[in-house]
Amino acid sequence: MIYQKPSSIIPPSDKARLGKLYEYQILDTPAEETFDKIAKLAAQVFDTPSAFVTFVDEARVYFKANLSPLKGNEVLRKDSLCSLAILENDTTVFNDTHQSPDLLESPHVSCEAGIRFYAGAPLKTPEGHQLGTVCVVDIVPREATEKQLKMLETLSSMVIDELENRMKAQKAVRAQVDLMNIVVHELKNPVSSIQLANDIIKDSESKNELSDVIYIIDRSTLAINSKLNDLLVLSRMEDFSFELQLSKVNLVEILKEVKDNFELLAQQKNQCLQLAYPDDFPLLNIDMLRIKDVFQNLLSNAIKFSHKNTKIHVVLTKEKDSALIEFRDQGQGLSVKDMDKLFVKFAKLSAIPTGKESSSGLGLSICKTLIELHHGKIWAVSPGKNEGTSFFVSLPLDELVKEFSSDDDIF
Numbered sequence: 314m315i316y317q318k319p320s321s322i323i324p325p326s327d328k329a330r331l332g333k334l335y336e337y338q339i340l341d342t343p344a345e346e347t348f349d350k351i352a353k354l355a356a357q358v359f360d361t362p363s364a365f366v367t368f369v370d371e372a373r374v375y376f377k378a379n380l381s382p383l384k385g386n387e388v389l390r391k392d393s394l395c396s397l398a399i400l401e402n403d404t405t406v407f408n409d410t411h412q413s414p415d416l417l418e419s420p421h422v423s424c425e426a427g428i429r430f431y432a433g434a435p436l437k438t439p440e441g442h443q444l445g446t447v448c449v450v451d452i453v454p455r456e457a458t459e460k461q462l463k464m465l466e467t468l469s470s471m472v473i474d475e476l477e478n479r480m481k482a483q484k485a486v487r488a489q490v491d492l493m494n495i496v497v498h499e500l501k502n503p504v505s506s507i508q509l510a511n512d513i514i515k516d517s518e519s520k521n522e523l524s525d526v527i528y529i530i531d532r533s534t535l536a537i538n539s540k541l542n543d544l545l546v547l548s549r550m551e552d553f554s555f556e557l558q559l560s561k562v563n564l565v566e567i568l569k570e571v572k573d574n575f576e577l578l579a580q581q582k583n584q585c586l587q588l589a590y591p592d593d594f595p596l597l598n599i600d601m602l603r604i605k606d607v608f609q610n611l612l613s614n615a616i617k618f619s620h621k622n623t624k625i626h627v628v629l630t631k632e633k634d635s636a637l638i639e640f641r642d643q644g645q646g647l648s649v650k651d652m653d654k655l656f657v658k659f660a661k662l663s664a665i666p667t668g669k670e671s672s673s674g675l676g677l678s679i680c681k682t683l684i685e686l687h688h689g690k691i692w693a694v695s696p697g698k699n700e701g702t703s704f705f706v707s708l709p710l711d712e713l714v715k716e717f718s719s720d721d722d723i724f
Contacts, residue, residue, distance in 0.1 A: 316407065318415035322396045330442040331371055337444075337476045338483075339368060340375050347475060351447060351468050352378035358464045359432065359457065361449040366472060367395045368436070368445035381450065392419045398433035399443040404462045407431040409454035430455045432462065434469035439477070447472060557600040557686055564597060564604075564636060565590045568627055571608045575616060582621045582667070586612075590629040597636060597708060603683045604708075607691075610676040611640040611704050618664045618702075619644035634710050635689075641703040647695035655693055656681040663698070684708075 324330065334340070348366045356364035363381035367374050374393040376386045390396045394416070398405035410416040410429055417423045433448030447469040572588050579586050615625045623643040630637050645664040647655070654662060656677045684691040689708040695701065 316413035316416060318397065319400060322391065322400065324400060330444065333438050333440060333442045334368060334444045337480060339377060339476060340370060348378040348472065351471055352380045355447055355449050355465060355468050356380055358461050359449040361451045363450040365448050367448060369396055369399050388421065392421055394419065394428065394431050395433055395446045395448060398446045398448065399435050401435065404432060404434040404465055406457050408456055426452045429453050432457050432465060434465040436469050436472050438473060557603060559598050559600055561596045562599050562601045564629060565594050567601065567605050567608060568629060571605060571612055572627065575612050579616050582616065584616060584619060584621065585624045587624060588627045591631065594629065599687055599708065607680045607683050607706060610680050614676065615640050615642040615644065617666045620667050635707040636710060638706045639703050641701065643701045646698045646700045647693060647702055648698050
């Protein structure tokens with residue numbers, strides 16, 4: 314069958330395809346043993362003198378691996394058979410290119426000792442973009458077996474696996490660097506405040522002045538502890554060394570302590586914290602410190618993003634098979650776009666702290682992970698911008714500790 318070249322070698326989704334290619338940051342990088350080995354395996358499978366790992370750029374085809382007499386590491390896109398191969402979902406095979414006049418238009422085919430046999434398996438990304446090929450070439454016509462073509466497809470998938478793993482590793486490193494930069498930056502202000510407060514204490518002779526200084530120290534210390542705790546928890550979760558320390562816990566007592574810890578902070582903005590809970594709420598077998606971290610983060614956010622002279626409600630109820638905790642504020646609310654980004658690391662939402670507080674963008678993502686480790690759920694509901702927000706935490710009742718002795722450890 315005579316091959317007919319399509320009217321255009323540019324696929325309709327080429328812009329998105331190129332975007333994914335650039336995301337891998339593989340173009341114009343030095344030769345690497347990993348890709349050279351893949352090309353070598355392809356040549357051995359087909360017993361051909363030449364094999365390549367290629368990436369089709371906007372106007373050129375770049376050779377990441379080049380096992381051939383061809384000098385250089387790129388050719389024009391319009392002249393490359395790989396430009397045709399990425400248009401097909403399956404492996405492209407030309408047993409004898411000289412049988413198709415359209416292929417003879419390529420100088421790499423029509424030249425002396427040019428390409429007579431070509432087989433190229435497309436490099437398919439998880440999104441379905443075809444970035445290039447693992448291909449083999451010979452200067453004489455030949456046939457390819459089904460087994461050889463399957464092996465070529467396997468080699469092409471190995472290239473994509475390598476690229477995906479590299480990209481994930483790069484993102485992890487960038488996330489850690491971003492995290493460190495954020496934490497260092499945000500610790501500067503509370504540390505400076507503590508230093509200033511310390512200087513005032515040294516020079517002060519008035520107890521009235523000291524009360525304000527003590528507040529500054531308390532608030533700054535709380536901020537430092539919060540940032541360092543976020544950093545520690547995230548680090549442990551990402552290296553899979555994080556384990557819950559379960560014990561019998563009274564949720565009411567946790568919520569009371571959290572409310573007391575933030576009472577002074579709320580008073581500075583004339584906010585009223587209200588806690589409601591039923592009598593004799595049963596104990597839960599949970600990690601007390603981690604659940605306290607979640608509650609502190611949610612209450613801190615409610616205070617941080619609410620205006621002065623507003624109320625913040627914390628309500629504990631028993632709902633069928635779960636213990637339900639609601640943190641409801643009269644703050645800035647959430648937009649539709651905000652809802653899509655909730656619980657994503659480093660996500661920046663539209664709400665702005667009303668008292669010039671800082672935010673790392675990590676708290677909610679950590680909360681989600683901690684609650685899910687407890688087999689619970691966390692979500693938010695908001696009527697819209699400037700109409701307040703409710704964050705809900707649900708912990709399953711099958712984790713409840715129903716029987717305990719009087720000398721058991723109870724928080």
